[in-house]
Amino acid sequence: MRWFHIGIRDLTITVRDxxxxxxxxxMPMILIVILSSALGGMSANLSKTPVAIVNLDQxxxxxxxxxxxxxxxxxxxxxxxxxxxxxxxxxxxxxSGELAGALVVPLDFSKRxxxxxxxxxxxxVDPGREIAGTVFRSVAESLSTRVSxxxxxxRTSAYYVTQLRLEDPTLIGRAIGQAVASASATGALSAVGVxxxxxxxxxxxxxxxxxxxGMSVMFLMFGSMFGAFSLVRERDQWTLPRMLMTPAARTExxxxxxxxxxLVGAVQSVVLYAFTSALGVKWGDPFAxxxxxxxxVSAATGLAIFxxxxxxxxxxxxxxxxxxxxxxxAVGGSFFPVAQFPVWMQPLHYASVNxxxxxxxxxxxxxxxxxxxxxxxxxxxxxxxxxxxxxxWRLRWE
Amino acid sequence: xxxxxxxxxxxxxxxxxKRFGQNAAVDGVSLTIREGEVFGLLGPNGAGKTTAISxxxxxxxxxxxxxxxxxxxxxxxxSKVKKALGIVPQEIALYPTLTALxxxxxxxxxxxxxxxxLEERVAEALETAGLADRAKERVETYSxxxxxxxxxxxxxxxxxxxxxxxxxTVGIDPQSRNxxxxxxxxxxxxxxxxxxxxxxxxxxxxxxDRVAIVDHGRVIACGTVEQLxxxxxxxxxxxxxxxxIPDGVMESLRELxxxxxxxxxxxxxxxxxxxxxxxSDVSPAGAGEGVTIEVxxxxxxxxxxxxxxxxxxxxxxxxxxxxxxxxxxSVFLHLTGTSLRD
Numbered sequence: 156m157r158w159f160h161i162g163i164r165d166l167t168i169t170v171r172d173x174x175x176x177x178x179x180x181x182m183p184m185i186l187i188v189i190l191s192s193a194l195g196g197m198s199a200n201l202s203k204t205p206v207a208i209v210n211l212d213q214x215x216x217x218x219x220x221x222x223x224x225x226x227x228x229x230x231x232x233x234x235x236x237x238x239x240x241x242x243x244x245x246x247x248x249x250x251s252g253e254l255a256g257a258l259v260v261p262l263d264f265s266k267r268x269x270x271x272x273x274x275x276x277x278x279x280v281d282p283g284r285e286i287a288g289t290v291f292r293s294v295a296e297s298l299s300t301r302v303s304x305x306x307x308x309x310r311t312s313a314y315y316v317t318q319l320r321l322e323d324p325t326l327i328g329r330a331i332g333q334a335v336a337s338a339s340a341t342g343a344l345s346a347v348g349v350x351x352x353x354x355x356x357x358x359x360x361x362x363x364x365x366x367x368x369g370m371s372v373m374f375l376m377f378g379s380m381f382g383a384f385s386l387v388r389e390r391d392q393w394t395l396p397r398m399l400m401t402p403a404a405r406t407e408x409x410x411x412x413x414x415x416x417x418l419v420g421a422v423q424s425v426v427l428y429a430f431t432s433a434l435g436v437k438w439g440d441p442f443a444x445x446x447x448x449x450x451x452v453s454a455a456t457g458l459a460i461f462x463x464x465x466x467x468x469x470x471x472x473x474x475x476x477x478x479x480x481x482x483x484x485a486v487g488g489s490f491f492p493v494a495q496f497p498v499w500m501q502p503l504h505y506a507s508v509n510x511x512x513x514x515x516x517x518x519x520x521x522x523x524x525x526x527x528x529x530x531x532x533x534x535x536x537x538x539x540x541x542x543x544x545x546x547x548w549r550l551r552w553e
Numbered sequence: 554x555x556x557x558x559x560x561x562x563x564x565x566x567x568x569x570x571k572r573f574g575q576n577a578a579v580d581g582v583s584l585t586i587r588e589g590e591v592f593g594l595l596g597p598n599g600a601g602k603t604t605a606i607s608x609x610x611x612x613x614x615x616x617x618x619x620x621x622x623x624x625x626x627x628x629x630x631x632s633k634v635k636k637a638l639g640i641v642p643q644e645i646a647l648y649p650t651l652t653a654l655x656x657x658x659x660x661x662x663x664x665x666x667x668x669x670x671l672e673e674r675v676a677e678a679l680e681t682a683g684l685a686d687r688a689k690e691r692v693e694t695y696s697x698x699x700x701x702x703x704x705x706x707x708x709x710x711x712x713x714x715x716x717x718x719x720x721x722t723v724g725i726d727p728q729s730r731n732x733x734x735x736x737x738x739x740x741x742x743x744x745x746x747x748x749x750x751x752x753x754x755x756x757x758x759x760x761x762d763r764v765a766i767v768d769h770g771r772v773i774a775c776g777t778v779e780q781l782x783x784x785x786x787x788x789x790x791x792x793x794x795x796x797x798i799p800d801g802v803m804e805s806l807r808e809l810x811x812x813x814x815x816x817x818x819x820x821x822x823x824x825x826x827x828x829x830x831x832x833s834d835v836s837p838a839g840a841g842e843g844v845t846i847e848v849x850x851x852x853x854x855x856x857x858x859x860x861x862x863x864x865x866x867x868x869x870x871x872x873x874x875x876x877x878x879x880x881x882x883s884v885f886l887h888l889t890g891t892s893l894r895d
Contacts, residue, residue, distance in 0.1 A: 160659060400635060
């Protein structure tokens with residue numbers, strides 16, 4: 156049980172240090188509130204909604220439908236649209252949660268409309284992003300209605316001009332109005348239909364939820380930095396060598412130091428969970444969260460051992476830890492959603508503890524289960540094992 | 554400490570070597586520490602004392618040689634050796650933001666103490682340190698001397714067979730230093746064997762039954778303080794200051810057994826007739842503040858009473874008597890040509 160006493164002692168020392176508590180618990184609370192408020196209020200959803208437009212049409216109508224997402228001011232405010240060339244890719248990105256939706260314009264869209272045949276716009280929507288999905292769906296339906304009406308109008312005017320030889324624009328206009336109204340009343344305004352395909356996701360996230368996850372993970376990592384500090388400081392102030400001269404085994408001592416980081420992380424997690432829950436964050440399945448917390452704190456603890464092994468002084472620990480933690484926080488999505496990164500940068504988030512942890516937390520917040528985040532949990536345990544193995548191998552005790 | 558066998562070999566160090574790269578911090582040290590004694594390692598800073606005790610206490614592995622404590626090998630039975638050891642490092646190896654009580658409880662637990670026994674030993678250690686009334690204060694608020702005392706207390710709670718103290722009085726006030734020296738004496742009286750390293754020869758002389766003088770990683774001399782001093786020369790100087798010198802007293806003193814020589818000294822007169830003079834050149838008749846007789850003897854303890862008796866019977870008024878022995882500083886100087894504090 157020596158490891159337990161070492162862990163409790165480290166927790167006591169950390170809790171007694173007001174500066175540490177300020178950094179590990181006060182700072183994330185403040186940042187969660189500031190960042191989520193600054194980016195559209197605490198209840199605002201992540202904007203803009205990321206969507207994809209796939210225009211396979213070779214005529215002009217498809218372009219008229221889709222260009223609005225890039226040129227129309229209102230649509231640009233709502234959606235972060237990007238063009239894709241493959242419906243499969245669009246569907247896959249929606250399914251992965253990277254996109255909230257995708258609109259696919261078929262190959263012969265213009266041709267069918269021009270010849271009076273119905274056509275179908277395909278819509279992929281992530282049902283987990285309820286609000287964003289609804290907005291995207293309504294925009295798509297509105298577009299289809301407009302295009303259908305235009306189609307009816309075009310065919311009506313063509314009939315009056317070519318078949319009845321009417322040339323009075325007022326009469327033609329009235330006739331078009333009656334035709335569109337009639338089609339609308341009978342539900343026949345369906346030259347363009349919207350076929351919706353759902354994807355896989357859960358509840359929609361607010362900025363508050365997002366930063367609760369992102370900041371919690373980042374400050375768990377800072378907690379690990381304090382663990383690394385503690386190891387190096389103990390080496391310098393000779394309490395670590397003194398422990399080595401007691402009957403305590405090295406494994407017990409290292410286990411105790413890890414337990415200390417772990418306990419500090421656990422306290423952080425509980426306090427931040429309570430704080431953000433009080434602000435209205437829905438964290439999701441508690442069991443899944445415990446799994447994520449344990450695996451994330453394990454990875455952070457392994458990182459602490461690694462940093463303590465590589466850095467020789469407290470100053471070196473500070474420099475190395477800040478560099479590593481801030482890099483991982485940046486690429487892992489603690490500051491901004493990974494979906495807003497350039498495509499080439501997005502895979503980098505798998506190179507960080509934060510990336511795996513935040514992915515998992517967000518998935519659970521969207522309704523994911525413990526099973527669904529198991530790959531992330533295993534990845535985090537793998538990172539923990541790798542850091543720990545290298546760190547304990549290279550650690551200088553005396 | 555229940556199985557203490559006074560006089561038995563507790564620590565046996567044989568040809569101990571520790572190299573850091575090309576530099577040999579400890580270079581073939583052999584010594585034996587007997588159960589119940591206070592053994593001193595005396596040497597200047599950088600002599601290899603701390604490295605040697607780091608190997609005895611299982612902190613670092615030797616490059617060569619063997620160490621056994623209580624019959625257990627440091628290399629093969631480290632856990633058994635560690636249970637027998639109490640360590641007081643040169644550094645204040647305590648947690649400054651914890652109280653003395655919390656620190657002692659923690660270190661007691663590291664030695665496997667728990668429950669009522671732990672509390673009993675913590676109270677005992679605080680009593681020994683003389684800090685029971687300040688036990689609930691954070692160590693960071695203590696003076697240097699108080700920290701040193703708690704540093705010692707943390708090393709004795711489990712009643713070790715061998716207490717290793719590495720320069721435990723560095724940088725503290727005389728009062729705390731005296732307290733620590735008395736504590737070491739007291740612990741030794743209770744049966745604890747002590748390995749005490751220092752570069753303060755007065756402490757080593759005061760505390761230690763036997764001393765190993767260490768320099769450049771080697772033991773250059775080992776024995777009791779008396780044995781070591783005899784390396785310089787075994788004559789003590791008995792110095793007697795008297796108001797005036799009666800006739801014939803010098804001859805009487807020279808006739809005493811175990812007296813090797815008697816010399817007369819008077820206060821230095823800087824000039825006589827315009828020339829500087831040495832005291833030996835000055836006539837006793839010229840002395841106004843008394844004169845000093847120095848008697849050299851190999852057995853000053855036995856001779857001193859005879860010297861004072863001869864002077865008394867001759868009617869001399871004795872103002873002061875002093876016996877000057879060779880000290881460990883002079884031994885170190887004699888053996889190495891350098892001072893301990895060089």
